[in-house]
Amino acid sequence: MFLSNRSRYAQNPIEEGDALAEKLAREGRNITKLNRGDPPVYFPTPEYILNAYIEALKAHKTSYTNASGVPELKDAIRMRYKKRYKLEVDSESVIVTQGVSEALSFLNEALIDDGDSAVLFKPYYPLYVPLLNLAGGKEILEKYEESRNWNIHVESLEDTLKKLKKNGAISKVKYLLLTNPNNPTGTVLRKDVLEKVVSLANEYDLLLVSDEIYDEIVYNGALFTSVAEVAKDVPFAILNGASKDFDSTGFRLGFAIIPGSDKKSMELKEKFADFARMRLSANVPAQYAFAEAISNTKEHEKSIAYMVKEIESRVNFAVSMLKENPYISIVKPNSAFYLFPKIDLKELKFSTDNEFVNKLLMEENIQLTRGSGFGAPSHIRIVSLPPKDVLGDAIGRINEFCRKSAQGSRPKKKAAKNSK
Numbered sequence: 001m002f003l004s005n006r007s008r009y010a011q012n013p014i015e016e017g018d019a020l021a022e023k024l025a026r027e028g029r030n031i032t033k034l035n036r037g038d039p040p041v042y043f044p045t046p047e048y049i050l051n052a053y054i055e056a057l058k059a060h061k062t063s064y065t066n067a068s069g070v071p072e073l074k075d076a077i078r079m080r081y082k083k084r085y086k087l088e089v090d091s092e093s094v095i096v097t098q099g100v101s102e103a104l105s106f107l108n109e110a111l112i113d114d115g116d117s118a119v120l121f122k123p124y125y126p127l128y129v130p131l132l133n134l135a136g137g138k139e140i141l142e143k144y145e146e147s148r149n150w151n152i153h154v155e156s157l158e159d160t161l162k163k164l165k166k167n168g169a170i171s172k173v174k175y176l177l178l179t180n181p182n183n184p185t186g187t188v189l190r191k192d193v194l195e196k197v198v199s200l201a202n203e204y205d206l207l208l209v210s211d212e213i214y215d216e217i218v219y220n221g222a223l224f225t226s227v228a229e230v231a232k233d234v235p236f237a238i239l240n241g242a243s244k245d246f247d248s249t250g251f252r253l254g255f256a257i258i259p260g261s262d263k264k265s266m267e268l269k270e271k272f273a274d275f276a277r278m279r280l281s282a283n284v285p286a287q288y289a290f291a292e293a294i295s296n297t298k299e300h301e302k303s304i305a306y307m308v309k310e311i312e313s314r315v316n317f318a319v320s321m322l323k324e325n326p327y328i329s330i331v332k333p334n335s336a337f338y339l340f341p342k343i344d345l346k347e348l349k350f351s352t353d354n355e356f357v358n359k360l361l362m363e364e365n366i367q368l369t370r371g372s373g374f375g376a377p378s379h380i381r382i383v384s385l386p387p388k389d390v391l392g393d394a395i396g397r398i399n400e401f402c403r404k405s406a407q408g409s410r411p412k413k414k415a416a417k418n419s420k
């Protein structure tokens with residue numbers, strides 16, 4: 001075999017419809033892409049951030065630099081966490097990465113040997129599983145429970161950890177990874193739930209990792225609690241970045257904060273720095289722009305307030321339209337910008353969510369992501385970033401598609417050209 005056995009894990013369900021969507025677009029169809037959570041497509045990256053990027057280029061900030069991040073950016077990140085979450089960390093505890101994606105790679109490469117495992121919660125962000133598997137690990141899947149507004153099923157988690165301890169497998173569990181606020185469900189964890197998870201991580205001596213990449217995109221009156229505010233005594237890591245709060249997905253910048261001074265935390269932050277050195281440096285001009293994006297709080301407050309208000313309005317509008325659909329049920333999101341409804345496959349006469357998503361693309365020119373890609377079959381993920389006319393048109397057509405499917409009158413193969 002030429003390709004490695006592990007290379008089979010390299011996949012991303014969010015992008016899997018792209019080849020077909022591109023083919024259909026080449027045939028003249030107008031595809032509405034609601035599969036990728038890419039804010040700058042609909043909310044241009046703020047001018048003050050672009051200017052900082054241009055200034056960095058003009059100042060010839062184009063060489064390799066400190067592998068784990070330029071001091072200006074690390075300081076900006078440290079100040080942000082001090083102000084927002086009263087978390088004080090030194091410079092060595094912050095490692096700048098090429099997106100949260102790379103921080104997740106570092107995490108797995110640093111901790112996972114063949115036969116190790118990690119606790120994930122489904123629905124999960126799709127990258128978590130393949131990155132763990134690529135490093136030789138296996139996922140232990142706990143759950144965010146739909147009937148609990150997508151909060152963690154803590155009793156089930158407790159039960160699982162108890163069993164792992166009893167059969168001696170707990171020493172193979174290297175970390176427990178939360179997404180809060182959540183992609184794809186759009187919920188924030190309740191503080192009491194988070195506290196319970198922290199206390200379990202403590203009891204079972206597990207590293208707690210929290211992916212908080214949407215921590216400023218919270219609305220509908222929800223309150224977000226960072227792990228930084230409740231996990232003072234356990235080793236923990238926070239992952240975050242430029243992509244969502246700072247509306248700069250294309251910068252490919254993220255960071256990990258590993259605040260502890262215990263043995264595990266010290267080893268982990270040093271290992272992250274080793275991995276950072278292996279790829280020499282992250283995007284340098286973008287790091288200066290990201291530093292300004294964070295530090296210029298006056299400009300940032302303005303742009304994030306506008307973006308969150310718009311997202312709230314778009315999400316609520318889309319939810320109200322979906323609620324008219326008798327074949328769909330949804331927990332109303334209060335963070336991020338995704339809708340993750342459950343679809344009644346039986347009534348809709350589909351055998352899988354994959355089939356639903358493919359037919360929707362073929363027949364209605366709308367690209368979504370199948371819920372099974374997040375570990376939650378019978379769901380679909382709809383990116384709710386576009387303006388209301390685009391979103392309203394797409395959801396109207398999804399509703400009509402469902403109605404026709406349930407009545408068995410969905411056209412078999414024919415697709416209208418430019419049916420937007």
Ligand SMILES: Cc1ncc(COP(=O)(O)O)c(C=O)c1O
Nearest residue numbers: 037099100101125183241243254
């Ligand atoms: C929960 C979560 N983590 C990580 C990422 C990847 O982010 P980055 O662009 O920083 O690599 C995403 C992107 O959508 C995400 O939703």
